[in-house]
Amino acid sequence: MNEQLLGGKPTAEPTKALETFENPNSARDFHIHMEIPEFTCLCPKTGQPDFAVIYLDYIPNKLCVELKSLKLYMWSFRDEGCFHEAVTNQILDDLVSAIDPKFMRVTAKFYVRGGIFTNVVAEHRAAGWQPQPYVELSQFSAQSNIRG
Amino acid sequence: MNEQLLGGKPTAEPTKALETFENPNSARDFHIHMEIPEFTCLCPKTGQPDFAVIYLDYIPNKLCVELKSLKLYMWSFRDEGCFHEAVTNQILDDLVSAIDPKFMRVTAKFYVRGGIFTNVVAEHRAAGWQPQPYVELSQFSAQSNIRG
Amino acid sequence: MNEQLLGGKPTAEPTKALETFENPNSARDFHIHMEIPEFTCLCPKTGQPDFAVIYLDYIPNKLCVELKSLKLYMWSFRDEGCFHEAVTNQILDDLVSAIDPKFMRVTAKFYVRGGIFTNVVAEHRAAGWQPQPYVELSQFSAQSNIRG
Amino acid sequence: MNEQLLGGKPTAEPTKALETFENPNSARDFHIHMEIPEFTCLCPKTGQPDFAVIYLDYIPNKLCVELKSLKLYMWSFRDEGCFHEAVTNQILDDLVSAIDPKFMRVTAKFYVRGGIFTNVVAEHRAAGWQPQPYVELSQFSAQSNIRG
Amino acid sequence: MNEQLLGGKPTAEPTKALETFENPNSARDFHIHMEIPEFTCLCPKTGQPDFAVIYLDYIPNKLCVELKSLKLYMWSFRDEGCFHEAVTNQILDDLVSAIDPKFMRVTAKFYVRGGIFTNVVAEHRAAGWQPQPYVELSQFSAQSNIRG
Amino acid sequence: MNEQLLGGKPTAEPTKALETFENPNSARDFHIHMEIPEFTCLCPKTGQPDFAVIYLDYIPNKLCVELKSLKLYMWSFRDEGCFHEAVTNQILDDLVSAIDPKFMRVTAKFYVRGGIFTNVVAEHRAAGWQPQPYVELSQFSAQSNIRG
Amino acid sequence: MNEQLLGGKPTAEPTKALETFENPNSARDFHIHMEIPEFTCLCPKTGQPDFAVIYLDYIPNKLCVELKSLKLYMWSFRDEGCFHEAVTNQILDDLVSAIDPKFMRVTAKFYVRGGIFTNVVAEHRAAGWQPQPYVELSQFSAQSNIRG
Amino acid sequence: MNEQLLGGKPTAEPTKALETFENPNSARDFHIHMEIPEFTCLCPKTGQPDFAVIYLDYIPNKLCVELKSLKLYMWSFRDEGCFHEAVTNQILDDLVSAIDPKFMRVTAKFYVRGGIFTNVVAEHRAAGWQPQPYVELSQFSAQSNIRG
Amino acid sequence: MNEQLLGGKPTAEPTKALETFENPNSARDFHIHMEIPEFTCLCPKTGQPDFAVIYLDYIPNKLCVELKSLKLYMWSFRDEGCFHEAVTNQILDDLVSAIDPKFMRVTAKFYVRGGIFTNVVAEHRAAGWQPQPYVELSQFSAQSNIRG
Amino acid sequence: MNEQLLGGKPTAEPTKALETFENPNSARDFHIHMEIPEFTCLCPKTGQPDFAVIYLDYIPNKLCVELKSLKLYMWSFRDEGCFHEAVTNQILDDLVSAIDPKFMRVTAKFYVRGGIFTNVVAEHRAAGWQPQPYVELSQFSAQSNIRG
Numbered sequence A, B, C, D, E, F, G, H, I, J: 001m002n003e004q005l006l007g008g009k010p011t012a013e014p015t016k017a018l019e020t021f022e023n024p025n026s027a028r029d030f031h032i033h034m035e036i037p038e039f040t041c042l043c044p045k046t047g048q049p050d051f052a053v054i055y056l057d058y059i060p061n062k063l064c065v066e067l068k069s070l071k072l073y074m075w076s077f078r079d080e081g082c083f084h085e086a087v088t089n090q091i092l093d094d095l096v097s098a099i100d101p102k103f104m105r106v107t108a109k110f111y112v113r114g115g116i117f118t119n120v121v122a123e124h125r126a127a128g129w130q131p132q133p134y135v136e137l138s139q140f141s142a143q144s145n146i147r148g
């Protein structure tokens, strides 16, 4: 990193280490959704930057992933060469290693390349875990709280 | 609260007490959806304000939650320090205590922090309660009743 | 009603009586969806006007509800005091009495009160009626037929 | 038709006869979706024009419906008096007679009348035909291919 | 028209005659906007149906155009052969003849033909009439009054 | 009003009297925009309910219009027969009488009638008042503060 | 072109010749807007296909451009190598040669290349022609005529 | 503030003091737009929470407002009683005092109250400052960089 | 191809040969979604260009399809005559031959013809392959990462 | 850059050198709009990644900026520390140096920081250059070319 320009004093560093905290209600299967729009890595073939938005959907077991370390973890890919299909599976593997969730789905939506848009979705389910049958209700979309 | 500025005469107070009214049709499993866009609390780590929109989906049993007291209940978090995952489960617990519904789903959508968006969804199902199989129909989206 | 201003000659009257017509294909389970954006009643607590959009989804049996009388029926609530949860169930009960459908779902979306949005959904299923298993297909959203 | 104004030389005529062509892959259950925004008929009560958008979803058996004749078929309703519920079932019956599909769903969305919007959905399933269990995947919405 | 099917009793007839009513505030330059989605005519070359949405923006002088007769006027094109550019100018001419407005803009948005979308806009300004300089304010877009 | 059903204790009454408060910064030309989605009156011809959304844009002089009384004022039309063009001009006249603004624009968007959508826009400018030349900047649209 | 596969009988040919018809109201400055979503050419550097949507806005003088020949003209670029900036100016030049309009604006929106979206806008004004001062009115956006 | 719950160690404090930094290009009139969705204060009449989104558009002179202190400044209203019209003018006054911009526009969009939506817009122009005439170009709207 | 105009040096050629690469995680059933907006072929009846957007959803087995060769494969249809229903099935067959996926769905959305929009959806499932039961979670829609 | 992971063979390098090509029609003032969604740099204070979308609007003089080198130029900021306001002005300065346009506007929309969204807009006008008076026409928004 160009630390000259930055004055040599970064307040944080990219890291592969994911911090966790205790699930506040591990008796209940509840759902955490996180949208991480600031993902970039390098194309392993051309060395040029790639960009994606990463979505995380999981049902925690004993641990949850800490937001700030998740941001630093995503930063850790900035200078790595990554294939779309492989990096999505890698993120899932790393998160599963860190928090061993009941269920986790990673969705990566990559910016257009060659005029083609690619999204990749990978899931992990804990052995023996079964989702509760979903209670299907009428759905209502959210809107802005203001006008104009 | 700065009661000087307000003239010392607030017309209502935040409260943890949820008022209820009798379900007008407890023989029928029907669905109430409420969207509460005015939720704010404090970040327990930094003390700074956090914001969210809270959604309530429930099938009442003997009682429904009263709208005005629901608003005052949401207000009660304004000066509390709350983690995203914990406060969503807490709201669910408080509402279940108050009205003992057949089913309840609380969805909290928090404002962006560290560039990451977090939503949390938690559900309660009454012991022995089973949802009717959902009648799947073609769905049609709503639109504005006016033009322009 | 202020009939002075209107010249004493209303061409129609609000009514609780729902007119019906014969189902043109009662051998087939088909689905009728109606959106009724012009619903208003009074708040039983404050006497002030309330507003909602009502949606009707039903599978007719021997009878269908006639559009014009449905409009007059909705008008009949204009000067009545109605709780959100109760009026949605009442509309369902009245329509079921009138046409005895195989299935009916009434969805009421009320205008914001106290900063909170409330929707209510209630359903009726004829005794012994079973929906055909839904044929799930890829879905495509409709768009405007013109540009600009 | 006012052939004077048109110079007496229409290049096509409305018709009830639906042309068909051979299904290019009848071994595979595949899905054809057609949106027909240019439907108009007359209100049987008032004689005034009615308008609708018609959607066709079907799984062909031996035959597919030919696009151009489908357009002429839809034209054939232009001067006919049609009730909403009846004409939707009639279109389904005519298309089923013409191509005997494994599955067909006709959706008619009528323009607003009396302030009320009406949609009608009718389906046909071939005797003994069963849909394959749907493979549920994450869904991604389409967007414009350009900006601005 | 197929009056057999309609029982011979149309309640209204298409007409070129536009009814008017007195401008309730002719001292003030105010703006009336009307959107007329139910326009259809015939293609003069092929005899096949064409469809459009017509928009009217005008500043009335002594007279306003009556809504119901406007609908019957639009109906009068149903069996006429009309070129896109000509019919838009014709509608403008007819409306100007009927109400002699200070200003009128007719916008016609035609359904796609040959894969190409065509809109036509024509305006009339009364001799000597000048628009007031427009007061430019921040603009806010409208949204639905309900959620979901 | 059906005061029986309402228990005879309405907390507020519809009124033509608009309450005002002092402009907090009358030295500065600033812009207040209000959207009032809950407007209903009666059609003077048929006696049936009409609905509209009313928008207010004004630059106050010495006074501003108080929100609660504005709501009660809009309620006052609930049982009156009103033509679209006339009522929009009437609302403008009443508001101008109450607060004598530097500038006011009233926009009324009426629900569809006869398949036609009608909007009416009327403005008042104080004698001798000139708007500051508008500072044109790039414009950016607002979006939801949450995801999903 | 692969005429074998097509049976050797194309019903139309791409052409640079633009057909025209007489302006039905050349005394009035009116505006024709056309959207042509089916434009493709080849990248002069790589030989690979490029895609764009072309928009035409013009005020005709004595002639209008005929829709069908416009389609064939756009087709004529299918096998040509074209730079974005040059082809937009070329289309404008060809159309101006064909119909000599009072005003014409060509807007080309190209599909993404290298992750970058490019639009090009070019205009022609007839010598001595002046646009009428635009009458600025409140603007209202169009919406679908149906629900769902 | 409930410092017990927060562990007594807030990392930041609300403040009326706005920090600034030097304009990196004060020779050029350029435009900074900021959207601040996390504004809440108290209603001076009822003591209940109010919410708004604040937008800032300005052309800096010698100084720009620092983002982090702007956030703390907005936080400073959390326990104050504020009228909509007054607080918008107050924010403008405070920002003008802090950075003395060439131009500034503050737009506040308040959450619905009494079913009515209110936005307030206030501007400051430095004495003698004139905006450059705006270069009007075709405008193109932004879209998501991903699909789905 | 017109190689004269292009200088005789295309950097790539259309091809029916689809290149593949090894699935980075063949032990896991994961989902790849690709959107290919740049598809054009010829109408076999008229010889005129047709356009479509192609969507690919698949669960790879041992191989994935390489993005660049997929683009060249789609290009290979540019000069071929193709019926809508047949070409969709052909693309599915070719892709299945190339990578033998566990599951694949091809969706083709064709541009409007004769005023009618046609979409075709075809699927392949590997013999003996069963999808995991889908874990149904609350769904949240994505939005732009920026404002305006 | 991690060239190990990338196999040491990047096909392109980030660069501050902008390549240009000759304006194909320098006699005409035409407008080029480019949207560059893949911009990232580092926060000079924290060293953490920042993200933005950059928009370019310009009227070329003798030269245009080449798309591919523009991408490499944007890449050159990836490891630099940049303040929002400064980098937007820097990009404008660099582009003006490279192609000396008649007019250029750079718009940078940064991802949210501290819950606040920031956009910056800077312009350059060649000495003595005057824009042609804009021809104001009715505007029509673009839509998808397909359905669903």
Ligand SMILES: [Ca+2]
Pocket: A001, A078, A079, J001, J078, J079
């Ligand atoms: Ca780097």
Ligand SMILES: [Ca+2]
Pocket: A112, A113, A114, A115, A116, G112, G113, G114, G115, G116
């Ligand atoms: Ca690309």
Ligand SMILES: [Ca+2]
Pocket: A136
């Ligand atoms: Ca579902």
Ligand SMILES: [Ca+2]
Pocket: B001, B078, B079, H001, H078, H079
């Ligand atoms: Ca507080």
Ligand SMILES: [Ca+2]
Pocket: B112, B113, B114, B115, B116, J112, J113, J114, J115, J116
């Ligand atoms: Ca943030």
Ligand SMILES: [Ca+2]
Pocket: C001, C078, C079, F001, F078, F079
């Ligand atoms: Ca009444």
Ligand SMILES: [Ca+2]
Pocket: B136, C136
């Ligand atoms: Ca479904």
Ligand SMILES: [Ca+2]
Pocket: D136, I136
């Ligand atoms: Ca599903």
Ligand SMILES: [Ca+2]
Pocket: D001, D078, D079, E001, E078, E079
């Ligand atoms: Ca006819």
Ligand SMILES: [Ca+2]
Pocket: E136
């Ligand atoms: Ca404007």
Ligand SMILES: [Ca+2]
Pocket: F136
């Ligand atoms: Ca402007």
Ligand SMILES: [Ca+2]
Pocket: G001, G078, G079, I001, I078, I079
């Ligand atoms: Ca070719």
Ligand SMILES: [Ca+2]
Pocket: G136, J136
């Ligand atoms: Ca304008």
Ligand SMILES: [Ca+2]
Pocket: C112, C113, C114, C115, C116, H112, H113, H114, H115, H116
């Ligand atoms: Ca309210």
Ligand SMILES: [Ca+2]
Pocket: E112, E113, E114, E115, E116, I112, I113, I114, I115, I116
């Ligand atoms: Ca067509």
Ligand SMILES: [Ca+2]
Pocket: H136, J136
């Ligand atoms: Ca403009």
